[in-house]
Amino acid sequence: MISENTHSSEKREKVLSVRGLTVGFGDKVVLDKLDLDIYRGEILGFVGASGAGKSVLMRTALRLLPRRAGTIEILGADYDKATDAERVMLDTRLGVLFQHGALFSSLTVKENIQLPMREYLDLPQWLMDELAFMKLDLVGLKPDAADKYPSELSGGMIKRAALARALSLDPDLVFLDEPTSGLDPIGAAEFDELIAQLRDTLGLTVYMVTHDLDSLFSVCDRIAVLGQKRVLVEGTLEDMLVFDDPWVQSYFRGKRARSIPHPAVVGKPSVE
Numbered sequence: 001m002i003s004e005n006t007h008s009s010e011k012r013e014k015v016l017s018v019r020g021l022t023v024g025f026g027d028k029v030v031l032d033k034l035d036l037d038i039y040r041g042e043i044l045g046f047v048g049a050s051g052a053g054k055s056v057l058m059r060t061a062l063r064l065l066p067r068r069a070g071t072i073e074i075l076g077a078d079y080d081k082a083t084d085a086e087r088v089m090l091d092t093r094l095g096v097l098f099q100h101g102a103l104f105s106s107l108t109v110k111e112n113i114q115l116p117m118r119e120y121l122d123l124p125q126w127l128m129d130e131l132a133f134m135k136l137d138l139v140g141l142k143p144d145a146a147d148k149y150p151s152e153l154s155g156g157m158i159k160r161a162a163l164a165r166a167l168s169l170d171p172d173l174v175f176l177d178e179p180t181s182g183l184d185p186i187g188a189a190e191f192d193e194l195i196a197q198l199r200d201t202l203g204l205t206v207y208m209v210t211h212d213l214d215s216l217f218s219v220c221d222r223i224a225v226l227g228q229k230r231v232l233v234e235g236t237l238e239d240m241l242v243f244d245d246p247w248v249q250s251y252f253r254g255k256r257a258r259s260i261p262h263p264a265v266v267g268k269p270s271v272e
């Protein structure tokens with residue numbers, strides 16, 4: 001649901017703030033002086049044409065890709081000015097669910113969830129076990145999933161296990177890269193519901209790259225569109241519907257969008 005307080009976002013705490021971000025590979029510039037803010041407790045849906053650079057932005061924010069210019073602030077702290085110890089702390093504030101789950105196939109679900117704990121914390125095994133079971137419960141998996149290997153899980157269970165791993169260190173912000181891709185419509189709707197529940201109960205902030213209009217319409221508080229190497233437009237679904245750009249218009253007012261009974265879209269003239 002588009003939240004009512006979206007327009008008062010200026011007063012809210014920025015969990016992630018990106019300014020003037022430029023990223024490229026060889027001669028190709030993928031992102032050019034991009035600005036983006038994500039506010040505490042919101043679910044931001046990030047869309048854009050295939051190859052526009054949505055994953056590149058996510059990976060750069062996670063420091064998995066180098067940038068040519070620009071600043072990235074996590075919880076008000078600039079990565080470039082942080083000490084090594086502060087950077088480690090900032091890294092623990094971010095969780096990520098990669099597109100296909102990216103669980104380690106040779107590790108059980110429990111071991112996958114405990115990986116970040118082993119890397120960043122110094123906890124006894126019994127406590128890591130308790131925490132892993134708590135995370136499983138949080139994402140709606142039964143305790144018996146703990147000792148299963150990824151190959152023994154359904155697609156929906158893999159997404160949930162990967163989400164449990166993303167939540168391993170109780171992050172402030174989770175990046176979800178196309179979390180509902182490959183799920184059937186019921187599984188996708190249940191996953192969306194889970195994300196909204198986690199936002200409500202944990203106060204989680206979510207950056208969700210998605211092509212799934214159902215997700216955008218049902219759980220995202222705000223939408224940002226990546227185009228022309230920057231954030232072309234951001235705001236509510238209503239803002240998207242009136243934004244004068246052919247890609248944005250055909251995406252949000254095309255046939256597929258109109259098949260979803262959202263009050264903002266129903267009754268709008270088609271662009272086709």
Ligand SMILES: Nc1ncnc2c1ncn2[C@@H]1O[C@H](COP(=O)(O)OP(=O)(O)OP(=O)(O)O)[C@@H](O)[C@H]1O
Nearest residue numbers: 025030048049050051052053054055056057209211
């Ligand atoms: N490591 C890399 N080396 C070279 N080029 C890359 C690298 N990663 C991404 N690119 C290029 O950057 C561009 C943006 O890719 P990205 O994966 O971010 O697109 P996307 O918007 O996430 O697309 P999709 O919706 O299809 O997943 C593409 O042209 C891609 O080929």
